Structures are given as C-alpha cells and as structure tokens.
Amino acid sequence: MPDARVALVTTRPRPEINTDHDMPLLLAALNETGVAAESAEWDDPAVDWAGFDLVLIRSTWDYTWRTEAFLEWVERCSRLTTLLNPPPVVRWSSDKFYLSRLTEAHVPAVPTRYLAPGAAVEAAAVLPSDHEYVIKPAVGAGARYAARYRAGDRDTAVRHIGHMHAEGITAMVQPYMARIETGGERALVFFGGSFLHAIRKKAVLGADVPFDQRKVAHPGLEPWVPTAREREVAESALAVVPHSGELFYARVDLVDDDEGRPVVMELELIEPNLFLSVQPASLPVVTGAIAARARDARRLPGQPVAEHI
Numbered sequence: 001m002p003d004a005r006v007a008l009v010t011t012r013p014r015p016e017i018n019t020d021h022d023m024p025l026l027l028a029a030l031n032e033t034g035v036a037a038e039s040a041e042w043d044d045p046a047v048d049w050a051g052f053d054l055v056l057i058r059s060t061w062d063y064t065w066r067t068e069a070f071l072e073w074v075e076r077c078s079r080l081t082t083l084l085n086p087p088p089v090v091r092w093s094s095d096k097f098y099l100s101r102l103t104e105a106h107v108p109a110v111p112t113r114y115l116a117p118g119a120a121v122e123a124a125a126v127l128p129s130d131h132e133y134v135i136k137p138a139v140g141a142g143a144r145y146a147a148r149y150r151a152g153d154r155d156t157a158v159r160h161i162g163h164m165h166a167e168g169i170t171a172m173v174q175p176y177m178a179r180i181e182t183g184g185e186r187a188l189v190f191f192g193g194s195f196l197h198a199i200r201k202k203a204v205l206g207a208d209v210p211f212d213q214r215k216v217a218h219p220g221l222e223p224w225v226p227t228a229r230e231r232e233v234a235e236s237a238l239a240v241v242p243h244s245g246e247l248f249y250a251r252v253d254l255v256d257d258d259e260g261r262p263v264v265m266e267l268e269l270i271e272p273n274l275f276l277s278v279q280p281a282s283l284p285v286v287t288g289a290i291a292a293r294a295r296d297a298r299r300l301p302g303q304p305v306a307e308h309i
C-alpha cells in the first residue's frame with residue numbers, strides 16, 4: 001500500500017503542445033520510492049483531485065491561452081488538496097507584469113513596456129527606432145507569439161501587436177538582448193527550497209522569423225554551472241515573489257545585458273521544465289523532495305495558504 005498519492009499535472013497531448021520529457025522520469029522514480037504517482041490532465045473532469053495528497057503542476061503548457069479556466073481550476077483544486085506551487089504564486093507569475101515588480105525591487109530584469117489591449121497608446125510610437133527589439137505576450141510559454149524586429153521596423157510589429165490585442169493579450173516590448181547569441185540563456189532551477197542545477201540554452205528568436213511560426217523552445221541545451229552573480233540575481237528575484245518562503249520549485253532564466261551583467265528574462269513558477277534529461281543526477285533529489293512533501297501533506301492535510309495578493 002503506497003504511503004502517499006501524488007498527481008503530476010499536465011495537459012492533453014495535442015500537436016501544438018511540446019512533449020514533457022521530465023514526466024516519465026519522475027513517474028518511474030517516484031513510484032520506486034513507494035509513493036503512488038500518476039499524471040493527470042488539469043481539465044479532465046473525471047479526476048478526483050481530493051484523492052491525492054499532493055497535486056504538483058508540471059506541464060500545463062496550454063494555460064497561456066486558457067488562463068482564466070486554468071486559474072479557476074487552481075483555486076478549485078487547492079480547496080480540495082495541497083496544490084503546489086501555492087495558488088497566489090501561480091496567479092502572480094502567470095502574467096509577466098512581474099518583471100516590473102522585479103525592477104521596482106531593484107532586481108536586474110530585461111527592461112519591458114506593456115501594451116494592453118484597448119489602451120489608448122499608439123503602438124508605433126513606443127517601438128524602438130535605434131535598436132533591435134522583441135515583442136511577445138505578457139502571458140506566454142514556449143516562445144508562442146514571440147518575434148524579433150529590426151530598429152524602425154514597424155509595420156509587421158504593429159500587426160503582431162494587433163493580433164495579440166484581438167485575442168485579449170497584453171503585448172510586451174523589450175530590447176533584443178543581443179548577448180544571448182554568444183552567452184546563451186541560463187536557467188537556474190530551485191527545488192524543495194534549494195538550488196538544484198542549471199542549464200544553458202541557445203537563442204530562440206532568429207531574425208525575420210514570423211511571430212506565428214512555431215519555435216524550438218529550448219535549443220542546444222547543456223548543463224551549466226552558474227556564476228556567483230547569477231545565483232545572487234536569481235535568489236534576489238525569488239525573494240520578491242509573494243509567499244517566496246513557500247515556493248516548492250522555481251526556475252529563473254537569465255540573459256546578459258550589453259555590459260555582460262546577468263538580468264532576469266523570465267521566472268517560471270508554474271510549470272517549469274526541469275531539464276532532468278540534461279541533469280539526470282538531480283532526479284533522486286527532486287523525487288525525494290516530492291515524496292517527502294507528499295508524506296507531510298498526508299500527515300497534515302488541508303493547510304490553506306494565506307492570500308496576501
């Protein structure tokens with residue numbers, strides 16, 4: 001008889017959804033520890049969430065275009081059992097407006113302007129004319145709807161913004177962080193409250209690649225040993241997150257600015273890819289932390305997380 005039941009939450013497989021390569025590794029290793037782990041789709045009405053001691057969000061990669069329904073499920077599920085990360089963290093990090101919160105807290109982050117649908121702003125007026133820039137959605141994953149533009153290149157960019165606005169999505173405008181082409185993007189993963197490992201990946205956005213073309217989200221993955229400064233920036237970013245003490249897992253993605261200083265590109269606090277196939281030695285650490293948390297949740301069920309947001 002297993003001592004705890006864990007759901008690893010994913011989404012229905014569809015052609016536009018990437019494969020979760022961590023999932024089979026986690027399921028096999030967890031079941032070996034004596035915990036009964038299974039994958040479950042967040043929008044499957046047949047799942048009895050209350051039957052799990054711990055529900056861990058893993059690869060719900062369709063939440064970016066079904067955000068409201070997803071956040072409703074998060075609230076509903078967390079009333080029935082222990083859901084991690086805690087709902088206030090999920091809600092806060094679902095909108096990349098958090099980058100402005102990091103900047104306010106003096107954490108270095110990619111400078112970002114937000115263009116909300118219907119906002120009385122002439123999009124063309126804020127598009128940079130002296131450097132390359134990126135437009136992408138404020139609620140996004142898998143580089144969906146992200147594209148790079150040359151200085152002064154406006155027509156396609158304005159159409160791109162209009163396309164997102166028509167879908168009710170806020171657009172973000174950022175400088176193109178050109179050093180990503182030499183230094184790559186570094187992802188620092190934290191699990192169970194501690195630094196776990198890091199990886200580096202190559203640049204995703206090619207020049208002249210249309211915004212609606214599907215991108216390879218994680219090209220050229222390799223293990224990475226973060227510098228002291230990268231650790232410091234990542235930890236200072238996580239300290240800004242509401243309920244940061246209750247983060248069960250987190251990923252902080254960093255790129256270099258023009259002076260070579262690491263800045264935050266993204267916080268992944270909902271469904272971070274853990275890249276376990278690139279860092280296989282981390283698998284027992286991750287499954288050990290999940291099993292321990294599930295056993296705690298079984299002993300002390302129904303501890304709601306206070307909401308301060």
Ligand SMILES: Nc1ncnc2c1ncn2[C@@H]1O[C@H](COP(=O)(O)OP(=O)(O)OP(=O)(O)O)[C@@H](O)[C@H]1O
Nearest residue numbers: 134140141142143144174175176177203204205217
């Ligand atoms: N300002 C930028 N400068 C350079 N490259 C960028 C910039 N913004 C995004 N990119 C590239 O586009 C990719 C996707 O952007 P970002 O990580 O912000 O969105 P995402 O869709 O949440 O990504 P994912 O979920 O795949 O990590 C990044 O990994 C990076 O390669």
Ligand SMILES: [Mg+2]
Nearest residue numbers: 142143253266
């Ligand atoms: Mg990213």
